[in-house]
Amino acid sequence: xxxxTIDGKQITVKKSATIYEAAKEAGIDIxxxxxxxxxxxxxxxxxxxxxxxxxxxxLIPSCTTPVTEGMVVTTTSPEITxxxxxxxxxxxVNHVVECPVCDKAGECDLQDLTFEYEVVxxxxxxxxxxxxxxxxxxxxERNMNRCVLxxxxxxxxxxxxxxxxxSFINRGFETKIATAxxxxxxxxxxxxxxxxxxxxxxxxxxxxxxxxxxQLNEVDTVCGYCGNGCTVTLxxxxxxxxxxxxxxxxxxxxxNLCIRGRFGYGYIHHEDRIRKPLIRKDGQLVxxxxxxxxxxxxxxxxxARNEKGIGVLAGARLTNEEFFLLKNLAKTLGTGNLDxxxxxxxxxxxxxxxxxxxxxxxxxxxxxxxxCDTVLAIxxxxxxxxxxxxxxVNQAVKRHDAQLFIVxxxxxxxxxxxxxxxxxxxxxxxxxxxNAIARVLLDEGLAVTEGVEGIEELKIxxxxxxxxxxxxxxxxxxxxIETAARALSSAKKSAILLAYGLPYxxxxxxxxxxxxxxxxxxxxxxxxxxxxxLCGEKSNSQGAIDLxxxxxxxxxxxxxxxxxxxxxxxxxxxxxxxxxxxxxxxRSQLEAALKAVPFLVVQDIFLSPTAQQANVxxxxxxxxxxxxxxxxxxxxxxxxxxxxxxxxxxxTDFEIFEILSAxxxxxxxxxxxAAVFADIAANIQEYAGLQMEAIGxxxxxxxxxxxxxxxxxxxxxxxxxxxxxxxxxVTGSSLYHSGTMSTRAKGxxxxxxxxxxxxxxxxxxxxxxxDGDMITVKAEGGQIKLKAKVDRRLPQGVVFAPYHFASAxxxxxxxxxxxxPVQLSK
Ligand code: SF4
Ligand code: SF4
Ligand code: SF4
Ligand code: FES
Numbered sequence: 001x002x003x004x005t006i007d008g009k010q011i012t013v014k015k016s017a018t019i020y021e022a023a024k025e026a027g028i029d030i031x032x033x034x035x036x037x038x039x040x041x042x043x044x045x046x047x048x049x050x051x052x053x054x055x056x057x058x059l060i061p062s063c064t065t066p067v068t069e070g071m072v073v074t075t076t077s078p079e080i081t082x083x084x085x086x087x088x089x090x091x092x093v094n095h096v097v098e099c100p101v102c103d104k105a106g107e108c109d110l111q112d113l114t115f116e117y118e119v120v121x122x123x124x125x126x127x128x129x130x131x132x133x134x135x136x137x138x139x140x141e142r143n144m145n146r147c148v149l150x151x152x153x154x155x156x157x158x159x160x161x162x163x164x165x166x167s168f169i170n171r172g173f174e175t176k177i178a179t180a181x182x183x184x185x186x187x188x189x190x191x192x193x194x195x196x197x198x199x200x201x202x203x204x205x206x207x208x209x210x211x212x213x214x215q216l217n218e219v220d221t222v223c224g225y226c227g228n229g230c231t232v233t234l235x236x237x238x239x240x241x242x243x244x245x246x247x248x249x250x251x252x253x254x255x256n257l258c259i260r261g262r263f264g265y266g267y268i269h270h271e272d273r274i275r276k277p278l279i280r281k282d283g284q285l286v287x288x289x290x291x292x293x294x295x296x297x298x299x300x301x302x303x304a305r306n307e308k309g310i311g312v313l314a315g316a317r318l319t320n321e322e323f324f325l326l327k328n329l330a331k332t333l334g335t336g337n338l339d340x341x342x343x344x345x346x347x348x349x350x351x352x353x354x355x356x357x358x359x360x361x362x363x364x365x366x367x368x369x370x371x372c373d374t375v376l377a378i379x380x381x382x383x384x385x386x387x388x389x390x391x392x393v394n395q396a397v398k399r400h401d402a403q404l405f406i407v408x409x410x411x412x413x414x415x416x417x418x419x420x421x422x423x424x425x426x427x428x429x430x431x432x433x434x435n436a437i438a439r440v441l442l443d444e445g446l447a448v449t450e451g452v453e454g455i456e457e458l459k460i461x462x463x464x465x466x467x468x469x470x471x472x473x474x475x476x477x478x479x480x481i482e483t484a485a486r487a488l489s490s491a492k493k494s495a496i497l498l499a500y501g502l503p504y505x506x507x508x509x510x511x512x513x514x515x516x517x518x519x520x521x522x523x524x525x526x527x528x529x530x531x532x533x534l535c536g537e538k539s540n541s542q543g544a545i546d547l548x549x550x551x552x553x554x555x556x557x558x559x560x561x562x563x564x565x566x567x568x569x570x571x572x573x574x575x576x577x578x579x580x581x582x583x584x585x586x587r588s589q590l591e592a593a594l595k596a597v598p599f600l601v602v603q604d605i606f607l608s609p610t611a612q613q614a615n616v617x618x619x620x621x622x623x624x625x626x627x628x629x630x631x632x633x634x635x636x637x638x639x640x641x642x643x644x645x646x647x648x649x650x651x652t653d654f655e656i657f658e659i660l661s662a663x664x665x666x667x668x669x670x671x672x673x674a675a676v677f678a679d680i681a682a683n684i685q686e687y688a689g690l691q692m693e694a695i696g697x698x699x700x701x702x703x704x705x706x707x708x709x710x711x712x713x714x715x716x717x718x719x720x721x722x723x724x725x726x727x728x729x730v731t732g733s734s735l736y737h738s739g740t741m742s743t744r745a746k747g748x749x750x751x752x753x754x755x756x757x758x759x760x761x762x763x764x765x766x767x768x769x770x771d772g773d774m775i776t777v778k779a780e781g782g783q784i785k786l787k788a789k790v791d792r793r794l795p796q797g798v799v800f801a802p803y804h805f806a807s808a809x810x811x812x813x814x815x816x817x818x819x820x821p822v823q824l825s826k
Contacts, residue, residue, distance in 0.1 A: 004071035019062035019073055020048055030075050031084065031113055033198050034150035035063040038254050039159055040399075045150050046087045047113060050075045059083055085117045092119065093126040094173065096145040104200030107213040110148055111199075126173065136184030138750035139205055139263055140194060144176050147201040153177060153193035160256060161192050162383070162394035162413060177201075188735060189751055190387065191262040195246035195255060206263060206747060207243040211235070216242065219643035220250055220697075222630045223261040224317060224623030225738040227536035228253070228366075228386045229632025229699075230261050234624060234643035241268050241624055241643055250697035252366050252636060258387030260738050263747025267622065268644065270744050272606055274619035275648020285607075285617060290649065296616050298663045300599040301333055304572030307598075311337040311561035311570050314549055315578030315739075316346075316538035318653050319628030319640055321676035323540070323547035324683075325657035326576065332664045336552030337561050337570075340544040340578075344816075345505040347557050349498075349534060350545050352512030357525055357532070358710025360545050364495065364531020365634040365705045370395050371529060374491035376405045376484065378515055379430055380499035381412025384735040386535050386633065389497075390414070396495075403491075405484045407433050407476075409730055409819075410800060411793040423484065425474040427730045427798055428818030431507060431719035433481060434514035435462055436470035438714075440485035441521045447489070448523040453713040458517065461716020473722060475795075488522045493529035496522075501537025502583050502739075503732045503803045506818035510717040517714045526708040535633040538739060539623065543631035546686055546702075558584070559816075565593035572599040576653060577620065579608035579740045582806040585816035588781065603656060606744060609806050619650035626652055628673040629692065635707065637690070638699035725821030727763070727799055729777065731814050734802035743804050755808030757786035757801050760794035767824060777801075778823040779813040799824065 003012050006023050013022040018041060023030050033045040043064035050062045053072035059080065062073075074080070091110065099105050113119075134142040154166045154177060165187045169178045179185055194204050216235040223230045231251025235243035244262050248255030277293030278285040288296075304310045312330050314323070330338045340346060350360040357363070369375065369392050383390030390413065396402035397417045404420040406412075409427040414420055425433050439462040441447040442455075449455050467478035488494055498515045500508060512534070519525040519532040536542055544550075551557040556564055562580075564570040566589060573594070581590050594600060594613045602614040611617050625646045631637045646652065651659075654676075658669060670676045677692040686702040694700075736752040737743060757775050759767075769775065773788040777799075786801060786808060794800060799822070803810050813820050 002067045002069050004067050004069070004073065006073045007075055013067055015067070017067050019050060019065050019067055019071070022067050023062065023073070023075060028075055030062050031116070032063055033109055033113070033148060034152060036152055036156070036196060037248060039152065039155045042151055042155065045148065047084055049080060049083055051077060051080060081117065085119055088114055088117055088119045089122045089124055091148050092122055093124050094129045095148070096128050102146065102200035103203050103208055105212065108200055109198035131176065134184050135205065137186065137189065139189045139747060140185055140191065141203045141205050141208065142185060143201055143203070146199050147177055148199055149175060149177070150198060152196040152198065153202055156192045156196045159398065160391050160394065161188070161190055162391065162417060163187055166193070189259045189263065190257065191259065192256060195257070204243065204263070206266070210242040211237045218245060219641050220247060221623065221641045221643065222539060222638045223257070224539050225260045225264060225742065226386050227538060227541045227633035228388045229539065229630060229636055229638055230257055230388050231638070232257065232261050236643045239644050241265050251638065251699065252632070252634070253388045256388050256391050259736055259751065260742055260748055264742050264745040265624070266746035267741055267744040268624045269647070270606070272744065273647045273650065274605060274607055274617060275650060277619060277649070278617040280615045285612070285614070293616055293618060294659055294663065297601050297618070297660065300601065300615060301572055301574070304599055305334050307571040308569055309337065310335045310572040310574060311556060311565065312574045312576070313558055313561065313578060313580065314340045314544065314576040316340050316536065316541040316544045317577050317623065318540060319626055319673065320540065320543040320547055320631060320637070320680060321628040321673045322653040322657060323544055323549050324676055324680050325654060325661065327548055328666065329657050329661050329664070332661055332666045336555030338549055338555070339551055339558040339561065340549040341502060341558055344557060344559055345500055345502060345508045346536070346541065346545065347550055348508030349500045349512040350550070352509040353516055353534065356513055356516035356520065356713050356715055359707055361542060361635050361703070361707060362531060362533045362633055363519070363525050363707045363709065364533060365636070365701055366392055368493070368529050368531060368705065369393060369495045369533070371400055372396050372402050372491070372493045372495045373400065374403045374405070374487045374494040375497065376407065376488060376494070376518070377414055377497045378407045378434070379504060379511070380732070381406070381408065381414045382497060382499065382535065383413040385499045385501070385537065385733045387735060389535065403487050405487065409798060410795065421480060421483065423476040423480050424795060425476045426722050427728050428506065428720065429474040429722055431510050431514045431717060432465060432470050432474050433476055434518060435465040435717070435719060436467045436481045437485045437488070438462060438514070438517050438521055439465045440467060440482050441489055444485070446485065447521040451712060452520055453711070454715055458714040458716050488518065488524070491522070494522060494524050495531055495533060496524060497533045497535065499535045499537070501541070501733070505585055505816040507720060510719070513715050513717045520712045520714055525712065526706060528706060531706070533633065537733070540630040542633055542635060543629070546631055546684060547680070562589060562593040565597040568596055570597060572601070573597045574601045575610060576603045579604070579610045579806070581609040581613070582740050582811070583803065585811050585814050587809060587811040590811070603653065605650070608740070618656055619648065620656065621646045621650050621652045626654070628654070629677065629695065631702070634701065635703055636699040636701045637687070637695060639692070639695050720818070723819050723821050727797055727822050727824050729779070729799050729801060729813060729820040729822045730818070731801055731803045731810050734804065737802060737804040740804055740806065743806070755786055755801065755805035755810070756789040757799055758789045758791055758794060759799055760796055761790060761792055762796045763794070763799070764788070764790040767826065769826065773826055776825045777813060779820050781815060782812045784809050784812055
C-alpha cells in the first residue's frame, strides 16, 4: 500500500493505483475524457491534469501517473482550471456545435465539462470539420465532426472486443478516427464503442431520437439471451424499453455487451407478441378469455394424466422461481417427464460432469479466467456463443499472455488472437483430440494422479488414442496435441471451456467426461484461479439444472417424450418457452410427435411454428417483464427485474403456473418471487441460506468462486467414427443470434436477416459458388435450400448453417448428430 495526500486529505491506496484512481477512491472528482476503468491508461486528452508537489509543481495527467509514497497532489487550483479550460477550448476548435440535435445531449462528457469550466468563448479559431456521417450500417452512426480523439473506441474495440475496427489516421488537425480504408463501419456491431464514446460521435441508431437520457427510467436486469448473464440496464420510457444502457458498476460484464444484449431487445415490443390466450376450435386457433383457456388446459391435462401421462418441456429462459413452480406443477400433475432440452444435450453434459467430478456446474468464475496462463476452448468460439466471455479470454491473451488452444472444426475470432493455436479437427472429432491430450499427460508423466480414481481403466481406454493415430484420424498434428497437453500441465492457472446447448447435442456426455478428465489430470478442477467452465446456451440454463428441470429417475427425457408422443404413448405435451419445431433436432420426428399427441399446450410469447400446432396457447412474458433470478454459467445467481408491463393480457410464466397449480389442488400460493426463492433456498442444497433481497449488484455465486469437486474420477470414453462424405454439414450458433428469439429482434436481424449456408473459400471455388447463390443441401432426412455465404474460416469439406431460423428448417437434415453428411448443388 502507498500513502499520499490529495487536496490535503491523507489517503492509503494500492501500489498499482493511478492518482486518478486514488482520488476517486477518496471521493475527489477529477474530470476525465479519455480514461475508462476497463481500458489501459492512455493519457491523450489532458483534462485530468493535476499538480504534484514532488514534480516541482508540474501538471501531469492523473489518469496515467502511478501513485508513489508521500506524494502530495493538488487537483484544483486557478492554474489547473485555466489549463483545463484551454484544453477544452482546443477540443472545441473544430468541434461542431449542434448539441440540440445530438442524441448524446444530457450525458455528453464534453458538454458537461464545457459547462463546468464555463467555456463560453474560444480564443482559438479553426475551420469546423465537415466530415460525412457514416450511417451505412443499420445500428451504429458515426459522426466524426463530434470526435474529441480520446481513442476510447479504438482501444475498446481492440483491447476488449478483439476486433480492431478503428484506428487514428492522418496527422495534426487532420487526425481522425477511421476504419480500414476509411470505409463505412462493417464489424460485429457489439456497440462497445457506442458505450465508450464520451461525446455524440458514435451513437446507437435504433435509439436515435427516442428519448433524452433524463427521461429514461433505468432498470438493471439480466440479459435474456445467453448463459453469460450480463447485466443490462433497460432504458424505459412510457412503459417501453427504448434502449439498453451501459452499466459498468454491476454484474460480471464490466458494462460489456454483445450485439444480442445491446441491440437484441426489439422483440420485447414486437407487434406479433401474443396478447390473448388461443384455443383451437374447428381446426383454427381463436382468441379466448383466460378462464376458458385455463379450463381447457385443466380438462386436457386431467384427461391425459389418467391416460398415458403428460410430458413437460421447458426452455431455459424461465426464472429459477418459475422453474421451481413448474417442477411442483409437474409433481402435482403426477409426471416426472420433465426436461429442458432436446437431443439430451443438457442431460448428457450434466450426467458426464456428475460422474467425474460429482458436481453439475462450472468449477470457477469468469473473472478468474482473465489471469489464467493457459486456456483450452472446446468446440465453440466463445465469441459466438458467449461473446462477453470471449472478451475475457481476449484479455487473458492480450494482457496476461495466456496461451490459447482451441479444439474445433472451424476457425473463429479466437483463432485470430495472438499466438492462438487452433487444433482444427474434422467435425465430430473433439473427443478423440481430448482423449489424445489425456494420453500425452499420462504417457509423459505430466498427469496429476494422486487421489484420482479410475486411472488404470482410463489408461486402457486410451489405448487407441496415441497422438499420431489421432492425428491420422482427425487431421490435428501429434505435435499440436502434445504442445497443448504440456501447456495445460505446466500452467499454474488454467481454464477449460466447454459450450453446450441445442445445436451441440451429439455425444454430449462423452464430451463432458473427456473435458472433465483433462480438468482432473491437469489439477485444474477446484484449483484457485482455474476451472472447468460449462457454458449453457440460454440465460438460465444453469438454473434449469440446479432446479432439477431434468427427467426423474425412470421418467422420460425430451427425446424419449417425443418418441413416446410419436408412438401414441403420451397423452399430452406441455411446452413452455421453447419452439421445438425450429430448435430441436429431427424435424420429421417432431412433426410426427406433435401431430400424434392428443393434447398440446404451448406457453410462449410468439405464435411460433410449435405454438401453431397447439390445442391451447397461453401468452407469456419476456425477461423484461419478469421478477426473479437467473443463474449464469459460473453459478452466479442474479436479479431479474421487470422494466415494463406485459402486453395485452399476457401473464408471466410464474402467474400461469400458480393458476394451474391451484386448479389442480396445490394450495401453496406465493405472493412474490422472493417467497418462492425462500422455498428454493429451503429445498435446493446449493441455494441454502440465500435470500433474494440479499442478492447484491454482483449477484451471489453459489458454491463460491471455486467449486471444489466432490470426487475426482476419470472415465474412459469412446469416440464415434468420423463420418465420411465429400461435404459435412455442422450446425451451431452464430454471433448475431441466440436461440430463436433474436430472429424477432430488429437489431440482430438487420445484420443477419436470414438463414445461410457458409462455405470455405476452397469449396466455394470448387463448386463455383458465390455469396447469395441458392444451394440445395441434400441429406438422408430430406433436402433444404439455403443462400450461400463464403468465408475464410471453414476447412475444405465442411459447411455450416446456424440453427436459429424457423424458415431454414435445418433440423430436416440435422437429427442431433455431430455432423451430417450432405450433398450440395446449385
Ligand atoms: S461495434 Fe464493436 S466491433 Fe464494431 S467497431 Fe464498435 S466496438 Fe468494434
Ligand atoms: S469517436 Fe468517440 S470514442 Fe472514438 S476517439 Fe472520438 S470521441 Fe473518442
Ligand atoms: S447475449 Fe450473452 S454475452 Fe451477449 S450481452 Fe447477453 S448475456 Fe452477455
Ligand atoms: S483522462 Fe487523463 S489524459 Fe484523458
